[in-house]
Amino acid sequence: MSDLCLTLLCPPAVEEKLLDLLLLSPHVSVFTSAPTSAHGLAVNGLSQTEQVLGRSFATQVQVIIGSAEKDALLAAIQAQFAGAGVRYWITPVTEAGDFA
Secondary structure, eight states: OOEEEEEEEEOGGGHHHHHHHHHHOTTOSEEEEEEEEEOSOOGGGSOHHHHHHTOEEEEEEEEEEETTTHHHHHHHHHHHHTTTTOEEEEEEOOOOOOOO
16 A cells, blocks of 8 residues: 555645544644745635735645545545635655654
């Protein structure tokens, strides 16, 4: 089974709910989150400040999951966050480990 990195971009308004879902998910063992700026999103969803700055405020979450858990986790996120402006992409993890 290969590992994947699920990257999520979410609006600040849903950040805590998304993090709670991930913390409670049996499919997730480790993830990170950080504030970020998103570029290239539809202008009609941006505040006036974001339109002037040319970027939207977001939280980026990266989740390491096994390929077997991907569909279940995506379904859980879809069920709770449909229409909330959460975007995602998935990339393979070619190597990972701990420095002991």
